[in-house]
Amino acid sequence: MTNTPATAESGDEQVWFPIARRNLLRAAGASAVLFGMGAGTAVAQSDEDDEGETPTENGNSGGPEPEDLDPIFGYASAELNPCGGEADEDCFEAFELSVRPSHEVELHIDLPEELFAFTAPGVLTQTEIDEINAAVADGVVDASELTNPDFEVTVTLPSGETEETEESEETEESEETEETSDEEQTLTLTILEIAQLLAETTAFHYEPAGLTVAPGDVVLYSAETPDHGVSAYHERHGRQNRVPDGVGPISSPLVPVGGYWLYKFETPGVYDFYCPPHQIFGMVSRVVVTDGDVPELSIEETGRPPEETNIFPLFLQGLDPNLPSSAAVLDSEALTPENIVDEGSVSWETVVEEYRGGD
Ligand SMILES: [Cu+2]
Numbered sequence: 001m002t003n004t005p006a007t008a009e010s011g012d013e014q015v016w017f018p019i020a021r022r023n024l025l026r027a028a029g030a031s032a033v034l035f036g037m038g039a040g041t042a043v044a045q046s047d048e049d050d051e052g053e054t055p056t057e058n059g060n061s062g063g064p065e066p067e068d069l070d071p072i073f074g075y076a077s078a079e080l081n082p083c084g085g086e087a088d089e090d091c092f093e094a095f096e097l098s099v100r101p102s103h104e105v106e107l108h109i110d111l112p113e114e115l116f117a118f119t120a121p122g123v124l125t126q127t128e129i130d131e132i133n134a135a136v137a138d139g140v141v142d143a144s145e146l147t148n149p150d151f152e153v154t155v156t157l158p159s160g161e162t163e164e165t166e167e168s169e170e171t172e173e174s175e176e177t178e179e180t181s182d183e184e185q186t187l188t189l190t191i192l193e194i195a196q197l198l199a200e201t202t203a204f205h206y207e208p209a210g211l212t213v214a215p216g217d218v219v220l221y222s223a224e225t226p227d228h229g230v231s232a233y234h235e236r237h238g239r240q241n242r243v244p245d246g247v248g249p250i251s252s253p254l255v256p257v258g259g260y261w262l263y264k265f266e267t268p269g270v271y272d273f274y275c276p277p278h279q280i281f282g283m284v285s286r287v288v289v290t291d292g293d294v295p296e297l298s299i300e301e302t303g304r305p306p307e308e309t310n311i312f313p314l315f316l317q318g319l320d321p322n323l324p325s326s327a328a329v330l331d332s333e334a335l336t337p338e339n340i341v342d343e344g345s346v347s348w349e350t351v352v353e354e355y356r357g358g359d
Pocket residue numbers: 107204205227228229275276277278283
C-alpha cells in the first residue's frame with residue numbers, strides 16, 4: 001500500500017428518518033441479535049456447538065468459528081489477514097473450512113502521493129486546473145489537450161515527507177526530487193505529468209466493486225488501506241433499504257489496515273454497501289447472492305439515497321479525476337445485477353471507465 005494522507009472529516013450530517021411501520025416490525029426480529037452484542041462477538045447458539053469441536057481439515061487452530069460470524073456484524077479481526085497484500089489465492093486455506101471465504105473484496109485508496117503535493121492552494125492556477133480536468137475527464141490524457149503540457153511546476157514538500165525520498169536515493173536516483181541547501185525537498189512535474197497522475201487516480205473503492213456469491217458463501221473484506229468499513233444501505237442506518245427483504249442492518253466496524261472482516265451471505269438478492277467515511281467519494285459496492293438466476297434490485301424509500309455528488313475534487317483543491325458518485329456507481333451498467341451475475345465480479349476500473357467514457 002502507499003502512504004496516503006488522512007481524509008478530511010466529512011460534513012455528513014446525521015439524519016434520522018422515521019422507520020416505516022412495516023419495516024419496524026421486520027427490524028424487531030433483528031433487534032434481539034443487534035442489541036445483545038458488539039462487533040465480532042459470538043452469537044449465542046445451542047449448547048452443542050460448544051462441545052465436541054473437531055479439528056479442522058488442515059489442522060488450523062485459532063481464528064473464527066462458524067458461530068462467530070454474526071448475521072449483522074459478521075466477524076471482524078485486527079489480527080494479520082492471511083490474504084492481505086499480495087497473498088496467493090490459496091490464502092483462503094488459512095481459514096478453518098467451516099468459515100473459509102470463497103471471495104475477497106479489497107478496501108482501497110488509490111491516490112498518487114506525488115499528486116497530492118500539487119493540491120496545495122496556489123500551486124496551480126485556476127486555468128491550469130480547468131485545463132487538466134478537461135484533459136482527464138475521459139480518462140485518457142492527450143498532450144494536445146493541454147496548452148503547455150511541458151510547463152514545469154515545482155512544489156516544496158513539507159519537511160515530514162523527506163524520509164521516503166532519502167530511502168529511495170540509493171536504489172533509484174529521483175530526477176524529480178532535489179535537495180536544496182536548506183534540506184528542503186522539492187518536486188517538479190510537468191502539467192502533462194500532473195494530468196497523467198490525476199487520470200491514474202481511482203480514489204476510494206472496493207475491489208471488485210461488484211461480486212456474485214452463492215447463498216452460504218463467506219466473503220473476506222481485506223483492509224489494504226486505512227479508514228474503511230462496509231455497511232449495508234438499510235433503513236436502520238437512516239438510508240434507503242437496498243438489501244433483500246428481511247435482511248438486517250449489516251455492518252462491519254472500521255477495519256484496521258492489515259485486518260479483515262468476514263461476512264457470510266445467506267439470503268438471495270441484491271445487497272448495496274457503502275463505506276461510511278468514503279461514501280461521499282463514491283465508495284460503494286454491490287453483492288448479488290444467487291443460485292443462478294438474476295435477482296431483482298429492490299429499493300425502498302426508507303431514508304437517504306446514495307449521494308449524487310462526488311466531493312473528491314474538494315479534497316484535491318479543485319483537481320477532478322472525474323469519478324462517479326455513489327449514486328452513479330450503483331446506477332452504472334457495469335453494476336446491474338444482470339452484469340454482475342454474468343461477469344461473476346466487476347472491477348472498480350470497469351465502473352470508472354464506463355463513467356469517464358459515458359459523457
Ligand atoms: Cu473507505
